[in-house]
Amino acid sequence: MGVDARTDRSESGGQRGVETMDGSSTRSVSESIALESRDFDVYYGEDQALRSIDMKIPEGEVTALIGPSGCGKSTFLRSINRMNDLIDVARIDGELYFNGKNVYDDDVDPIALRRRIGMVFQTPNPFPKSIRDNVAFGLRVQDKDEDVDEQVERALKRAALWDEVQDQLDSSGLDLSGGQQQRLCIARAIAPDPEVLLMDEPASALDPIATSKIEDLIEELAEEYTVVIVTHNMQQAARISDKTAVFLTGGELVEFDDTDKIFENPEHDRVEDYISGKFG
């Protein structure tokens, strides 16, 4: 599908040098960029949902997308692995790079892309199948079903669910609690070993204890994957993310920076107003 092919049109897949003042010394740190959008627009029919989004998402970190309802967070998330292709009226303009390759190039196969950029949705959506088959599904669809049991166990362990389900792998995934179902969906998404995990409000349907487990899990997952998460919950964004992107009404990306900076000292008054709950 060609997503591995590097181009020099973007920093995605490359290194970005950052000069940091540290007392009297200057040190140079570099950060790999996993995903980069450039002048990226999305339209649904005549309506524009995203306006000229420029964003560089670092590899191996958690990036939160926040903003009021309808500002385009989910639209941006779905654009990353081309889930918006499934919406007839959706149309894009601009570029979105993954590992240096524009995912909207003609030679990119969206199905192959989605194996490398997995997705977890708001409402847990296990298949009406056994726990084992739910996790194995992602492997089977890409003919990677050698050592299925081993890979299922590994994915369930990574999703912090193994200890709770190891004796009931043949039971239906639908018999699990909501929080367990969501961790099962995370196991299914990571079973094929993607590089990026997209999460659209993964804890919003869960109780506080299940939410806290998912948050701990997201922090652990970021040790292996690049995680991009949409959340309505600002405390959650502040707790678990390294970078935060603030979208505001009209589909505009107003500010994108380190999470601490966004929450403690944002550049834009509109962001400060949103963070402090004046609207949204």
Ligand SMILES: Nc1ncnc2c1ncn2[C@@H]1O[C@H](COP(=O)(O)OP(=O)(O)OP(=O)(O)O)[C@@H](O)[C@H]1O
């Ligand atoms: N399938 C669709 N068809 C037409 N318009 C859509 C579709 N999906 C989203 N939109 C519109 O695009 C805009 C952005 O929606 P989106 O769901 O991306 O926002 P959001 O910030 O994720 O909102 P929320 O926080 O409420 O989920 C909204 O005006 C929405 O009505």
